[in-house]
Amino acid sequence: MESDDWRPLPDRVRRVWMINALIQSMAILAGCAVAAVVCRMMDWWQIWQPAIIAIAAAYAVLQLAFQPLQTKYAYAFNRFAIGDREFRIRKGWLFRSSVTVPFNRIQHVDTRQNPVLRRFGLTAVTVHTAVDEHTIDALDDAEAERVVKLITQRVAESKEDL
Known part of the structure; x- marks a missing residue:
C-alpha cells in the first residue's frame, strides 16, 4: 500500500x-x-x-x-498509486488521463457509496484539491478506510513540512 x-x-x-x-x-x-x-x-x-x-x-x-x-x-487501465509525496491516479481506455497530486495540495478526502457499490462491498474514494477532485472508482470497504487514513496522514505530514 x-x-x-x-x-x-x-x-x-x-x-x-x-x-x-x-x-x-x-x-x-x-x-x-x-x-x-x-x-x-x-x-x-x-x-x-x-x-x-x-x-x-x-x-x-x-x-x-x-x-x-x-x-x-x-478495468485494465484504471489504477492508482500512493507515494511518499504524492497521490497518482490513471484512468481511461480510449481517452487516457494520468494525474499526480502532491499531498500538500490535497484539501480533504471523502468516500461515497451508491446502492450498487454497497451491495458489492465497495467504496469510492475522492481526493479534493482547490481546483479539482480525483476519484478512485471503487475499493474494498476496509481498503478504502486504510487509503483515506494513509492519505490523510500523508497530507498532515506534508503540511507540517512547509
Missing part, C-alpha cells in the same frame, strides 16, 4: 460498472417510452419527435451493447 506501485481496482468493480450501465440504459429507455406516450397523447407526433426518441433509444441500446468491451478496457 505504501509503495509507489500502480494498484488495480477490485475485480468486482466490473460488475458494478455493468449494473450501472444497465440502470442508466433502462432509465433512458423508460424516458423514451414516457416521451413517446406523452407526444402521442398530446398529438405532438410529427417527424422530429419520433426521430429524437429513436436516436435516444438507439444510444441507450448501443451503450449497453458495447459496455462489456468498455468495462474490460476501463
